[in-house]
Amino acid sequence: MEHYNMSLHLKVWRQNNSRDKGHFENYKVDGISSEMSFLEMFDVLNERLITEGKEPIAFDHDCREGICGMCSMYINGKPHGPWKSNTVCQLHMRAYKDGDTIVVEPWRANAFPVIKDLMVDRSAFDRIVQAGGYISVNTGNAVDGNSLPIEKDKADASFAAAMCIGCGACVAACKNSSAMLFLSAKVAHLALLPQGEPERKKRVVSMVAQMDKEGFGACTNTGACEATCPKDISLSNIARLNQEYLIASLTADK
Amino acid sequence: MLIWNRAKILYIKKINWHLCLIFAAISSQPILTSMTWKQVFSSSIGRKLTMGLTGIFLITFLIVHMGINACMWAAVYFKDDHGEMFNKAANFMGSMVVIRIIEFGLFFFIFLHIIQGYMLTVYNRSKRAVGYAVDYGSKGSKWYSRSMGLLGTLILLFLIIHWLHFWIPSRFTGVEEVEYNGVKMHNMFALMQTTFQQLWVVILYVLGCISLGYHLAHGFQSAFKTIGVHNKRYQTMLTGLGYAFAIVVPFVFAMMPITMYLGWVK
Incomplete structure (x- = not known):
């Protein structure tokens, strides 16, 4: 598959803790490689946020090879993103094209209270x-x-x-x-x-x-x-x- | 209990999650050994069981109801019938003691299905206080499987009108009588003819049947999954049978007011 770079508009859920009401925040990310994983795209964004002195986005992850079950993002209305039989960490950016808008939310359920941003308990x-x-x-x-x-x-x-x-x-x-x-x-x-x-x-x-x-x-x-x-x-x-x-x-x- | 607490501490410290499970297994953690019926039917699976069992009962009722009503079409084939077969069948159902007793059961199960259905809908909806900005929608499930509460409500509204049209006059307010071989009985055929002369009534009945069709398309196979049918062989069979039932039965019901309105049945 041909490699390409893309710019994306992200709409990410930010929430300080379980008591906070939370809100969506918009981010524009540039130079995202089609060979990156979805979580690596978030790593790039977080690096930038840290450099800018802002709070990075909290999200769960561990093995990054689709077997631990830690990653949990609700992407554009589907848990784990658009691919079938796939976890977020194994979702790659070739699933998207330049200029796409991606809405990322945490799991929503009373039994899974939000700890911070995209992390749930x-x-x-x-x-x-x-x-x-x-x-x-x-x-x-x-x-x-x-x-x-x-x-x-x-x-x-x-x-x-x-x-x-x-x-x-x-x-x-x-x-x-x-x-x-x-x-x-x-x-x-x-x-x-x-x-x-x-x-x-x-x-x-x-x-x-x-x-x-x-x-x-x-x-x-x-x-x-x-x-x-x-x-x-x-x-x-x-x-x-x-x-x-x-x-x-x-x-x-x- | 000490061991259990130790396990909890281990768990909290996240030292070793597997070790924690082994501690939990050998400790005195309270595990239910008995179950009251109240516990069974108030659990999430028990609530579904009520829906499934009453649903299957109502499915069998639909077959009987459809069979009796289909007798009205005898008037199409036999020139001198004029609804005699239908009236006799309806009279048999209305006057037989056993059927009348089952009728109480039928109403009990209908209301149990309705009340439990609404309670379950409220219960399930309360489990997600904050919703999603982008809905999962039909990406993973059929719209009618997610709309059983709404479809059920439409069927209930139809049922109320249906009862007012036929059941209430037959049981309480009275229906014009007809005599066959010296036996007097309600002329339900004539009541149907009068009722289905109005176009809005026919449209309403057809809409009611469409709601029933979609409700059955999910409800039929779901009911059997709820009572534990997990074998692939039967699941495939029941899913196919469910779709066939959901198309055929409401279609036959819908044809009753349509054929009467069009004057095919006299």
């Missing part, structure tokens, strides 16, 4: 996982992989669900701010494996209770989450979660 996800997204095994040496046979189809389905990086794009895309795709991935990947069997019912009940407590909405199966998920987590996981929840509630001890 996603610890609600950690608390949902803590409520049941684990297996109770004695730790020790790694068990030999072949000691517990698991059929390939199940292992694949479990792995596909375990691909979830917990970035929160599903919540950001959902009109109900529902965390159901995230939760369903966490429940499904353990429910499909024998290791997840002992806490299977307790897990789904506790995790759903925690999700509701954190203030996420209910799922209405619109599919917006699946369409925006950088790891292509399937919507059918939500139907599996519903089934797990139904079985757990119908067969509850008391």
